[in-house]
Amino acid sequence: MTFDPSLHAARRREIAARMAAEGGGVMLLPAAEEKLRNADAEYLFRQDSDHAYVTGLDEPSGCALLYADGRYVLFVRPRDPEKEIWTGRRAGVEGAKAAYGATEAYPVGELDQRLPALLDGAGTLWFSLGREATWDVRVGRVLCDLRSRARAGARAPLRMADPALVLHELRLVKSEPEVRALRKAAEITAEAHLAAMRDGQPGRREYQVQAEIEYAFRRRGGTGPGYGTIVAAGPNATILHYRASDAPLKDGEVCLVDAGAEYDFYTADVSRTFPISGSFTKAQRAAYEVVLDAQVKAIEEVKPGATLDAIHDATVRRLIEGMLALGLLRGTVDERLADKSYRKYYMHRTSHWLGMDVHDVGAYFLDGRPRPLVPGMVVTIEPGLYVPPDDAAAPEALRGVGIRIEDDVLVTAEGHENLTASTPKDPDEVEACCVR
Known part of the structure; x- marks a missing residue:
């Protein structure tokens, strides 16, 4: 330190x-x-x-x-x-x-x-x-x-x-030295995710990809992972807090990596999903683009005065629209919002505070109301879609597919700065990183 x-x-x-x-x-x-x-x-x-x-x-x-x-x-x-x-x-x-x-x-x-x-x-x-x-x-x-x-x-x-x-x-509002530490953690984390995409080929094991990630953390001066590294291949990607085990990476499936380096007591928190074969299938890409569109638009909404609740609500609506287009849900957006059936495929919040702890400290509500964002806060933006492998109601090509895309975003006086933007997430760029 x-x-x-x-x-x-x-x-x-x-x-x-x-x-x-x-x-x-x-x-x-x-x-x-x-x-x-x-x-x-x-x-x-x-x-x-x-x-x-x-x-x-x-x-x-x-x-x-x-x-x-x-x-x-x-x-x-x-x-x-x-x-x-x-x-x-x-x-x-x-x-x-x-x-x-x-x-x-x-x-x-x-x-x-x-x-x-x-x-x-x-x-x-x-x-x-x-x-x-x-x-x-x-x-x-x-x-x-x-x-x-x-x-x-x-x-x-x-x-x-x-x-x-x-x-x-x-602690909730970060000083410039704290932001510098988070930027460094983000820089180290970007290299680790690139290493995962390169290493995550068919036949590799989850723990081997984890080793590449955590080697990158230490090689670049991080103290290690800021939380338990998630490397989830195939259906394991539908388990939110899965820990890397010995499951093999299989051709035709996707691998979800949620990993962040800790540097000087501050941790990044980044999720990326990549195709193990090097190319997304048509169905996987369609689902991926639903999540990416929701994530990019949610990041655009991060600014002073916005609230995490409002960002989450807008993100849920976009994801429901995508679920309807993918054939995961039927009816209208308002109907699926009302009955909460979307939670079968998206069951977590879109954001949390980030800093010394991966789920960092600070009140989310003030006087019973969602807290407005102010410059210096750092939040995650992390929508996802998780289709259970045994979901007979889902299109067969999407069963067992889990996708999460997550970035770390600093609230600035002008709006926001994506601290982890250097970690590729455009589907074409992700495929290009998966050297096969």
């Missing part, structure tokens, strides 16, 4: 100011913990996004405490020369202050001992209750301890507030 002390300090100042405007208090942000995969082997560590956004510290265990008055406390693993031989260098208590800007820092082993005093008199505790059971229990103990000592002058926080009200609203 590229650590910029001034960037993270500016974020903390903004968070403190927003907390102060809401009555002050202290925000408690736990770091991620290392988790065992099996026996004594851990899963690859990935820092909690909120903690990374605020601190820039990419180490497990401990927490950050942000006060509305600007005080900033870190609990970190202490320096330990013997352990650092095995698992790498640590910032330690001194590094937490000198390099990461903490006004106070303590070893993580002192957390339970010191936390009551650090929360005493806070007024408001900004903490994400229900997210992590271990921390829920720890915070509960601290509150009970402070309440039990009220006659001695201890003052437990009087109210709890969700950090999302401040922190996630800040």
Whole structure:
């Protein structure tokens, strides 16, 4: 991770100011913990996004405490020369202050001992209750301890507030450094999708295509996939969150790839569908063009003041029109909207926020109404069609065909910028990329 002390300090100042405007208090942000995969082997560590956004510290265990008055406390693993031989260098208590800007820092082993005093008199505790059971229990103990000592002058926080009200609203609108990271993630992702199209020939296995994709991620400087890579060949493409397995890629079928590289904690999220033989069949191309037309028009609608709900509703209408033309549905658009029969072939939303998390943070509704887009937001646009392989009512040539086309779109003052436009999606260009 590229650590910029001034960037993270500016974020903390903004968070403190927003907390102060809401009555002050202290925000408690736990770091991620290392988790065992099996026996004594851990899963690859990935820092909690909120903690990374605020601190820039990419180490497990401990927490950050942000006060509305600007005080900033870190609990970190202490320096330990013997352990650092095995698992790498640590910032330690001194590094937490000198390099990461903490006004106070303590070893993580002192957390339970010191936390009551650090929360005493806070007024408001900004903490994400229900997210992590271990921390829920720890915070509960601290509150009970402070309440039990009220006659001695201890003052437990009087109210709890969700950090999302401040922190996630800040994360929702991306700064220029964040957009740069997303552009880089998009650039890496484009190369990975091209590698998938080249490698995805008849006889290859899904996991082999996945390997080509994730090799491209790492070769270009990404930290790996930002989420589980989807390589879905043939009927597997009709399973929305399918994970690459060992199914063979077969001539005459399509392969759906949903994959995004993570770079500097920010992830791309791109879906492309390509013909395994190198050429779409007539029926596959017709379905593909229905999805592409809906996707291109949806991207055109991304601009300040638009809402994701309105974009989704317009996209659904276009897809229904296409389903009627393809023979998947009968009747009128309004009839199929009313009975929701279109959901047999298109059952997910068109968009979601994108950033440090693939399904990024931020409220989708304000005061019960769909939230208007503003410059700096990044959204996905990802319509699809999925025809079950056993759907006897569908044209035979479309059974088992799944298509999704997805791009990452930045809302700008003038309208939008498609961050992932360099990944081919025109059907002729896609076929040209499938070198056979």
